[in-house]
Amino acid sequence: MAKYIAQLIVAGSQVIGRAFARAVKEEIAASQDAAKRLGNNKTRAERLNNTKTGLSLEEAKQILNIDKLDVEEINKRYDHLFKVNDKGSGGSFYIQSKIVRAKERIDMEFNATKASEDPPKV
Template sequence: MAHRIIAQIVLTGGRVFGRAFAEAYKQAQASSQYAKAAGGSGGPGAINTSASGMTLDEACRILNVKPPQGGTTNMESVMERFKKLYDLNEPKKTGGGSFYLQSKILRARERIEAEVRAAERKAQLEKEIKEGWKPKMYKD
């Protein structure tokens, strides 16, 4: 009798684990396909989402700023919005703030900065290609 109960417990546990594994696999597959579709759109907002975990569009909506046009944006307004929102969500100062919201605000700022840095690097590379590479010469 005891062996029958143990066998039922093992089989039931195996079924539960199998279903959970199958569901997790389906979600991972759907997430992978979504990321591939977002990356394949070719837009500048689709790049570098894995570093911060958010798209450029989402970052701009969080900070309520305009997306970078041609890789340039007013970083002063981005930093101003960042500081204001970050301070408003300080849990210790306001009592009603949220660490989660603070981290989303921080990631949004980092995502916009990464987009601007990537555009600056690309512009610098294109400038070097256009003008030719000029190594820096140091005189001793």
């Protein structure tokens, strides 16, 4: 009797183990497919810029609270937010660093568009 119970437990464990392994493989495949779909929507330059600063252009615009890329407005918002969040006046260094990173990300965008608009000099 104990022999049959042991065999039943071993067989059940094998079935559960195989099902679990199959589920893990399917989940990995689905995750890789999703990553491919999401990764293909961005250009190589966008992914490179996002990894340098850790921010996307949309996040940087949200941090500086701007809608369009206007140099004057960006500088005005940056100066104001940087001064307001100064550690000496009770602000947060973390928020101040986020503001700096946002400005850097937007500056990278300006430099990229400027470089693509300027014809190469011979």
